[in-house]
Amino acid sequence: MPKRTIAPCGCESARIGVSRIETPAPQLRVLTQLEAFLGFARLEARTGMSAHELQWFRDLAMRFAYPPSMLRLAVAEGLNGHPQAAADTLKRLCAMHPPVRCEEARDAWIAAWQRWPELAAVPVP
Numbered sequence: 001m002p003k004r005t006i007a008p009c010g011c012e013s014a015r016i017g018v019s020r021i022e023t024p025a026p027q028l029r030v031l032t033q034l035e036a037f038l039g040f041a042r043l044e045a046r047t048g049m050s051a052h053e054l055q056w057f058r059d060l061a062m063r064f065a066y067p068p069s070m071l072r073l074a075v076a077e078g079l080n081g082h083p084q085a086a087a088d089t090l091k092r093l094c095a096m097h098p099p100v101r102c103e104e105a106r107d108a109w110i111a112a113w114q115r116w117p118e119l120a121a122v123p124v125p
Helices: 002-013 032-042 051-063 067-079 083-096 099-115 117-121
Strands: none
Touching (some): 051 067, 067 083, 067 117, 083 099, 099 117
């Protein structure tokens, strides 16, 4: 079952054929950490996130510290009044991953300014 639900998430995450992720995350009985990551992959950072939601984003981005996960956490922090935390997350991303991934994150961050102008207050590493 998980194999069928993972593939659409890749296309949905890339916004191929859809404007947002619409399929629900599968409920897994054994691989609960994978279920949590799939749920995280379906959520978008937004303003007005609760402290609980932000902490959940942090926990998952620390557990699955892939560049897209870390970038999503930085966006969530930046949109919810934590610009220093967002800057720290971007610095960690660049410290943990190869320079090419840091450059991609930097480009994505600058591009995100058009959608969320408040992110321009967060320094780019």
